[in-house]
Amino acid sequence: MKIGMAGLGVMGHSVAENLIRHGFDMVLYDIRPEAMTDLVEAGAEAVDSLEALGSAADTVLLMVNTYDQYKSVLAGILKTMHAGTLINLGTLGRDHVLELEKQAEEAGVSMLDCPVSGGSRGAKAGTLTVMASGPDELFEKHKKILDAFGSRVIHVGKNVGDGQAVKAINQLLVGVHMCATAEAFTVARKCGLDLQTVYDTICSSAGMSRIFENRGEFLIARDFSTRSTLEIQLKDTDIACKTADAVGAPALLGTTARELFKLAVKKYPPRDDSLEVVRLYEELAGLD
Amino acid sequence: MKIGMAGLGVMGHSVAENLIRHGFDMVLYDIRPEAMTDLVEAGAEAVDSLEALGSAADTVLLMVNTYDQYKSVLAGILKTMHAGTLINLGTLGRDHVLELEKQAEEAGVSMLDCPVSGGSRGAKAGTLTVMASGPDELFEKHKKILDAFGSRVIHVGKNVGDGQAVKAINQLLVGVHMCATAEAFTVARKCGLDLQTVYDTICSSAGMSRIFENRGEFLIARDFSTRSTLEIQLKDTDIACKTADAVGAPALLGTTARELFKLAVKKYPPRDDSLEVVRLYEELAGLD
Known part of the structure; x- marks a missing residue:
């Protein structure tokens, strides 16, 4: 299983580092190629477009800041991704994440909503609290991914949006x-x-x-x-x-x-x- | 040394219990005689006026609710108490406790300001946090009394009022x-x-x-x-x-x-x- 990740800011970069350390096969995209240099040295693959990310990965982690960024990231990824799962790690509000879920579902992609708490230090140490929500089977299937960067991975609800x-x-x-x-x-x-x-x-x-x-x-x-x-x-x-x-x-x-x-x-x-x-x-x- | 106490509500009653348990020689006053019955059975002496309390005790603990209550309690005690120390355990505000200190000093009585935190359960268990303030030597002299009902007795400042x-x-x-x-x-x-x-x-x-x-x-x-x-x-x-x-x-x-x-x-x-x-x-x- 190939794990993609879009958004390698301070938090996202540390999450990716932890995933690589845990042996996951990673493919990355960030608008700033320099954010990926050391992660590629650590064994990850970098791609130069969201479309390439969407076609390469089975599961894609998302960690950008604003709702506008989320919308454009999703638009790119869903051009080429027609199965698998998106895992949102960002804080963007219940209504917004439900809107993103709808777009993903229309493309045949399922979604887990997994905002995190613990800041940049928790991300670096792999000790984030992960407030995961979504259907049981989807959560169970992806729990190992979440365990790679979270020390308290809690399934807070069965509905996308409960995590938010x-x-x-x-x-x-x-x-x-x-x-x-x-x-x-x-x-x-x-x-x-x-x-x-x-x-x-x-x-x-x-x-x-x-x-x-x-x-x-x-x-x-x-x-x-x-x-x-x-x-x-x-x-x-x-x-x-x-x-x-x-x-x-x-x-x-x-x-x-x-x-x-x-x-x-x-x-x-x-x-x-x-x-x-x-x-x-x-x-x-x-x-x- | 005889320890007096005025104000045996839920908190004060538990404080007195702990002092008796620690072997202090206690003399008590409360406006409701029934609040003292079991404490007398446990070995304390009860008196029927604030004046009697003031003449019997070397150090008097105060734990009433309102500033008006504090003023009338002090007026009674200071009729007969002309040396020793008053220890306030209540929360009544910095300005008010400074006012009380002034009245005590005029009568030749020193004052320690020791509000507590921990509620009725902490009082019962003898595990209150005591925020003691007043001169070093006065604090040191009375620390054993405070230790009888507080598990964290902190000297938070040298001035009466700092505790408040x-x-x-x-x-x-x-x-x-x-x-x-x-x-x-x-x-x-x-x-x-x-x-x-x-x-x-x-x-x-x-x-x-x-x-x-x-x-x-x-x-x-x-x-x-x-x-x-x-x-x-x-x-x-x-x-x-x-x-x-x-x-x-x-x-x-x-x-x-x-x-x-x-x-x-x-x-x-x-x-x-x-x-x-x-x-x-x-x-x-x-x-x-």
Whole structure:
């Protein structure tokens, strides 16, 4: 079985690396040929068009950013792919992934929806959480592929789109917790407290979140090296709010977080680390 | 050394139990004599006035609810207590505890500010987190008392009020995370997802918070037995927002959570479990 992959950005590149390491026969396509050089050295085949990818692979993994990118990638691949399975790894929202599934089905191609959590570090280490959804037999058939880059591969639902919904809920919480962490640290600074003590106390108290625990350390060190960008955080929080809206659920905190990321993307470089949302709080509080 | 305690509600009663179990010589006062019956059987002495408590004890622990209660308790105790230390265990806000410290100092009594986290279960088990603040020597002198009911006794600052500030930051996060958990579960229900799967996935993903992990299980089981009340959650979130406001820090998410608890306290019985804030979300989403 030949595994194709389209979209070799930071996350996709690491996923492909893990698949090659696990012995999968890989064929790759990316709009930037240089993104594939080292993967070809590691044993993968590179092709120069989506059509070539579609005709070479039995299963194709997709990991691009925007819905527009997904649409054009699918249009290319489905010109030559008329059987097999597409596995989406990206976060693009329930409605959008259902739209892609429809197009795939019309071409005779099945689909698994498998958004991931764990960021670039999880992708590199092969320890992503994979929120897989789709029919049982399709999931079972492809589980080994997912196991190559995920340490927690969870079959979250039988319908394509369930994976997106669970991911959206996770991102709703991530966005809210990121802003709450910024809010908490700004209060702590203005109260003149020792930040390390506040951090240690909260990490062992009811107020702890995984984002607070993880990003709090960077806030103390004023380390804003990019782990996830403001623009991707905005995209994901926006998808979360739209998911809530589409099913008629209120997103009072989610939308507040989204507006904060929207502001931050306008004021600061969009590819800066998402933690820079704290700068909005600091400006409002009159801190440097 | 004789240890006094005023305020034997659910939390205070468990703290006193742990102190008696650790061999401390205790003298107690509560406005409800029946709250002390079993503690007297366990070896404590009960007195029938705050004045009697103030003259009998070298150190007095305070654990009442409102600032008004604190003021009247202090007025009674300080009639007869002119040396020793008051240890506050309650959450009442930085400004208020500084006001109490001033009154204590005028009477020749020193003060430690030691709000706790961990709820009624932590109090019963003697595993509270104690956010102690005050001068080094005063903290060291009384640490053994705090160790009797706290498993994490942290000296968070040298100033009375620092403990309140750290607790307020913790409560800001708790309030926001409680509403975020309600928001997330409501989206999950409206999306028709399996709640246990969503819970398990998020608990192993970046969206996890200690409140989500702890309260999510009760939401799945629809278990609304009282662990912390809506009115206490409102009080604590309000203190958190006022703390932020007093130092000029924005509390965008905190105030949203406060308004939600304020609404919930108006609509539902105020002594219901704080998790019932989810009912606001469910009503807005048209769920039962």
